[in-house]
Amino acid sequence: MNIIVLAKLVPDLVEELTIDPGGAALDLTFARWIINEFDDHAIEQGILLKERGGGTVTVLVPDLDGADDVLFTAAAKGADRLIKLGGDFNGVNNHALARAFAAVVKELQADLILTGVQAHDDLDGSAGPLLAECLQMPYVGYVSGVSINDGKSLLRKEYPGGLLAEMEVTTPAVLGIQAAEQPPRYVAVSKVRQAMKTSSIEEQDASSLDPCGGPTVGRMFQPEAAAHATMIAGSPDEVADKLVDLFKELGVL
Amino acid sequence: MSQDIYVLIEHLRGQVAELSYTMLAAGRELAQGAGGNVVAVLLGHNAKELGKDFAADKVLYLDHALLADFTSDAYQKALADLIGKDQPRAVLFGNSSIGADVASVLSMRLDLPLVSSCRSFTQDGKFVSQICGGKIMAEGELPGPTALVTMVPGGYQPDQGRSAAAPSITEAPVPALEALRVALSKYIEPETGDVDISKEPLLIAVGRGIQNKDNIELAENLAQAIGGVVCGSRPVIDQGWLATSRLVGKSGKHVKPKIYFAMGISGAPEHAEAIMQSDTIIAINTDPKAPIFDVAKYGVEGDIFDLVEVLTEKVQQAK
Ligand SMILES: Cc1cc2nc3c(=O)[nH]c(=O)nc-3n(C[C@H](O)[C@H](O)[C@H](O)COP(=O)(O)OP(=O)(O)OC[C@H]3O[C@@H](n4cnc5c(N)ncnc54)[C@H](O)[C@@H]3O)c2cc1C
Numbered sequence: 235m236n237i238i239v240l241a242k243l244v245p246d247l248v249e250e251l252t253i254d255p256g257g258a259a260l261d262l263t264f265a266r267w268i269i270n271e272f273d274d275h276a277i278e279q280g281i282l283l284k285e286r287g288g289g290t291v292t293v294l295v296p297d298l299d300g301a302d303d304v305l306f307t308a309a310a311k312g313a314d315r316l317i318k319l320g321g322d323f324n325g326v327n328n329h330a331l332a333r334a335f336a337a338v339v340k341e342l343q344a345d346l347i348l349t350g351v352q353a354h355d356d357l358d359g360s361a362g363p364l365l366a367e368c369l370q371m372p373y374v375g376y377v378s379g380v381s382i383n384d385g386k387s388l389l390r391k392e393y394p395g396g397l398l399a400e401m402e403v404t405t406p407a408v409l410g411i412q413a414a415e416q417p418p419r420y421v422a423v424s425k426v427r428q429a430m431k432t433s434s435i436e437e438q439d440a441s442s443l444d445p446c447g448g449p450t451v452g453r454m455f456q457p458e459a460a461a462h463a464t465m466i467a468g469s470p471d472e473v474a475d476k477l478v479d480l481f482k483e484l485g486v487l
Numbered sequence: 488m489s490q491d492i493y494v495l496i497e498h499l500r501g502q503v504a505e506l507s508y509t510m511l512a513a514g515r516e517l518a519q520g521a522g523g524n525v526v527a528v529l530l531g532h533n534a535k536e537l538g539k540d541f542a543a544d545k546v547l548y549l550d551h552a553l554l555a556d557f558t559s560d561a562y563q564k565a566l567a568d569l570i571g572k573d574q575p576r577a578v579l580f581g582n583s584s585i586g587a588d589v590a591s592v593l594s595m596r597l598d599l600p601l602v603s604s605c606r607s608f609t610q611d612g613k614f615v616s617q618i619c620g621g622k623i624m625a626e627g628e629l630p631g632p633t634a635l636v637t638m639v640p641g642g643y644q645p646d647q648g649r650s651a652a653a654p655s656i657t658e659a660p661v662p663a664l665e666a667l668r669v670a671l672s673k674y675i676e677p678e679t680g681d682v683d684i685s686k687e688p689l690l691i692a693v694g695r696g697i698q699n700k701d702n703i704e705l706a707e708n709l710a711q712a713i714g715g716v717v718c719g720s721r722p723v724i725d726q727g728w729l730a731t732s733r734l735v736g737k738s739g740k741h742v743k744p745k746i747y748f749a750m751g752i753s754g755a756p757e758h759a760e761a762i763m764q765s766d767t768i769i770a771i772n773t774d775p776k777a778p779i780f781d782v783a784k785y786g787v788e789g790d791i792f793d794l795v796e797v798l799t800e801k802v803q804q805a806k
Contacts, residue, residue: 245619247620247753248774250776251619251622251623260619260623271722329594329595329601351587352587354618354619354620355618355619356603356604356618357602357603357616357618357625358594358600358601358602359590359591359601359637360591360603362591363587363588363590363591363592363595364591364594364595366592367591367592367594367595367596368595372559372560372668373559373588373591374669375584375587376584376587376588388672390675391584392584392738393584394504394583394737394738395677395738395739395740396677396678396732396738396739397499397674397675397677398674398675398677399556399671399672399673399674399675400671400672400675401558401669401670401671402669403668403669404668404669407668412738417727447594447595447598447599447600447601448600449600449601449602449614449627449628449629449634450627450628450630451625451626451627452613452626452627452628453626454623454624454626455623455624456622456624457621457622457623457624459780459781460781462781462786463768463780463781463784463785464784464785464786465780465785465786465787465788466785466786466787467788470789470793470794470797473787473789474797474800474801475801477769477787478798478801478802478805480769480785481713481746481805482805484745484746484766484767486688486689486713486714486745487802487806
């Protein structure tokens with residue numbers, strides 16, 4: 235079984251986000267790129283499937299700062315093949331990304347393609363379903379459990395309130411992973427270093443980046459909240475006293 | 488080609504999603520500017536009566552046995568046919584387990600532009616989307632000729648999408664639904680836990696800031712002292728630190744306690760939408776810009792680990 239995982243890099247939300255001088259895009263000059271957390275779950279799910287049923291896991295990422303790190307970390311977890319897609323991916327939308335991924339994935343004879351259900355910087359849909367349609371494959375998203383058997387994949391799709399639907403999809407298919415069946419495994423830095431020595435990254439160039447289908451942003455801004463919390467300041471001791479007073483005021487103590 | 492705004496109604500097992508009513512309200516705002524009608528699009532089987540409280544000028548109802556339950560493939564086929572023929576000004580989908588499975592695929596299939604995570608429209612019809620965990624808004628002209636839009640909650644009141652006057656319901660043709668590649672096997676009921684957090688009056692909520700499973704005990708101790716129950720954000724549940732029944736948010740439970748005490752939760756939209764009905768939200772977070780402070784009534788900029796034990800002690804003493 236040939237499992238492909240697509241991973242996207244996104245700016246780390248822990249860092250301060252700023253808008254560029256043009257006012258219509260994020261200023262990514264100093265962005266710290268990290269793997270989209272749902273893609274991390276997709277990698278984990280791919281590796282779990284391989285551990286259960288054999289096969290290979292290929293991980294594909296666009297070339298942005300941090301791409302090598304994502305790939306070698308995946309290798310340390312058990313991915314077999316690492317592909318970095320070359321091109322200018324700074325600020326590229328999902329339509330362009332999906333088309334570029336599709337051109338590469340077409341050649342890989344995938345049985346199953348996994349990717350994160352969404353990313354926090356998505357503004358034109360998500361990469362998974364866009365890719366699925368480029369490849370004429372079926373798509374199911376919000377998936378939190380997958381098995382594969384006999385040309386079919388049996389999966390669990392999440393609905394609000396904890397309701398799940400078990401669905402059957404013919405393969406090859408693209409699945410948008412919400413959560414792997416177990417949390418993404420931790421790998422020690424030493425194992426990642428090891429992987430850097432023993433595995434190699436294949437580089438392929440994106441044929442073209444065609445963003446058609448995404449919107450044009452006229453203005454980007456930080457939301458002005460209608461209200462902001464009244465902040466309670468002081469040493470931990472003082473804050474705790476004030477909170478106790480507040481609890482009393484609210485009638486719970 | 489019309490100026491109508493189509494709204495894809497989402498329903499599961501006979502229940503229309505709140506988000507669909509929010510979208511009907513959004514559709515009204517957009518239709519007024521564009522000079523078109525709000526058209527609710529309902530796909531189902533023997534489900535016509537679901538449309539009777541929609542605040543829409545018209546309901547287009549597509550009935551087929553294979554549309555009884557949502558599957559991406561069947562919905563995509565039926566909608567591609569309808570949107571291709573009618574060419575409305577915009578089609579609104581939920582940014583949800585149903586809408587998100589459909590909208591992106593239709594964008595590629597029909598070669599139509601797509602805007603996601605839209606929260607509201609401006610009076611002159613621009614989209615305003617919420618991205619980066621609620622930290623950034625992106626605004627722009629609604630692309631044409633037909634814009635596909637996925638919507639998040641928060642911008643409109645769902646009640647404005649309800650109406651006492653039943654709209655006219657027209658049956659629309661369903662294309663051949665053949666060679667479907669996705670099928671529903673069964674539903675699996677939500678796990679029922681020892682407590683129902685949607686009914687608890689005092690919730691101590693933990694997010695990724697709690698760092699590891701062992702630290703959950705700190706929250707448990709506080710909860711015990713104050714007489715509350717511990718719940719958490721999605722990463723906490725995905726890590727297995729708390730049971731699924733304790734999940735607050737879009738994919739978990741909506742809660743409405745007297746006090747929601749959030750520790751190390753950023754307040755991402757998928758979490759925030761589920762806690763808005765709380766009487767008082769109190770948040771502690773090391774990041775003064777965390778969106779949770781925009782929905783909380785009281786906030787503490789600080790470290791959980793500096794505060795929680797002292798607080799637990801003082802709560803115990805105060806009793
Ligand atoms: C389809 C979909 C459905 C989703 N459904 C849900 C859902 O139902 N519920 C849900 O919660 N999420 C849901 N999410 C995930 C959501 O987008 C966020 O990723 C999630 O809510 C973030 O959880 P968090 O706030 O715990 O973590 P983070 O966003 O990582 O925030 C952690 C916070 O802790 C703070 N912090 C760190 N250390 C400390 C410390 N020592 N003291 C104090 N503060 C500290 C940080 O400043 C940060 O603000 C969903 C996502 C998708 C795509």
